[in-house]
Amino acid sequence: AQSVTQLGSHVSVSEGALVLLRCNYSSSVPPYLFWYVQYPNQGLQLLLKYTSAATLVKGINGFEAEFKKSETSFHLTKPSAHMSDAAEYFCAVIVTGGGNKLTFGTGTQLKVEL
Amino acid sequence: KAGVTQTPRYLIKTRGQQVTLSCSPISGHRSVSWYQQTPGQGLQFLFEYFSETQRNKGNFPGRFSGRQFSNSRSEMNVSTLELGDSALYLCASSLQENYGYTFGSGTRLTVV
Numbered sequence: 747a748q749s750v751t752q753l754g755s756h757v758s759v760s761e762g763a764l765v766l767l768r769c770n771y772s773s774s775v776p777p778y779l780f781w782y783v784q785y786p787n788q789g790l791q792l793l794l795k796y797t798s799a800a801t802l803v804k805g806i807n808g809f810e811a812e813f814k815k816s817e818t819s820f821h822l823t824k825p826s827a828h829m830s831d832a833a834e835y836f837c838a839v840i841v842t843g844g845g846n847k848l849t850f851g852t853g854t855q856l857k858v859e860l
Numbered sequence: 861k862a863g864v865t866q867t868p869r870y871l872i873k874t875r876g877q878q879v880t881l882s883c884s885p886i887s888g889h890r891s892v893s894w895y896q897q898t899p900g901q902g903l904q905f906l907f908e909y910f911s912e913t914q915r916n917k918g919n920f921p922g923r924f925s926g927r928q929f930s931n932s933r934s935e936m937n938v939s940t941l942e943l944g945d946s947a948l949y950l951c952a953s954s955l956q957e958n959y960g961y962t963f964g965s966g967t968r969l970t971v972v
Binding site for chain 2: 769778782787788789791792795797831837840846847848849850852853
């Protein structure tokens with residue numbers, strides 16, 4: 747079954763430091779990959795998506811992710827963390843031909859410290 | 861442009877009761893999906909509707925059902941509620957396949 751694995755359920759960084767949230771996917775066909783963010787008591791907000799147009803994807807709030815087929819990875823990065831980035835982040839996949847069903851990773855809680 | 865609207869935001873029900881949750885998608889979006897989010901199981905896919913037809917269904921018991929109306933609004937129903945049905949239920953709509961979803965703020969269901 748197609749899935750995504752997020753390494754690290756909790757990540758803590760200092761304000762101004764690099765943010766790196768890891769996501770690996772397993773899919774036998776080209777996937778569509780997404781990163782979502784969830785703030786407390788809110789729904790999910792789309793940060794960025796990979797749909798095979800370009801391997802480096804830029805999203806909102808300064809986030810970006812690079813699709814690496816050889817590593818089956820789609821890690822999320824941000825050069826400089828801000829306090830407002832503290833939230834839970836989910837990687838998700840839609841498999842081509844599998845309908846419009848999102849399969850989510852288990853999430854990574856990002857903590858930003860002063 | 862209005863986002864995805866879910867009503868109600870919060871709901872408390874008793875075991876054995878049934879509940880109906882409502883979702884209004886973004887105007888023009890014909891694909892609507894529902895997800896259940898719990899601390900133990902994470903985000904799990906319930907079902908997807910497109911043009912009033914259920915296109916995909918997750919691995920949930922038959923107590924969970926849904927439908928979509930001609931204006932793309934969707935409802936999901938849970939009958940014979942169990943304590944384990946307590947969760948955040950998220951609705952999402954999409955313009956087209958593989959395009960990504962826009963999520964609503966969710967309905968927090970508590971079963972007591």
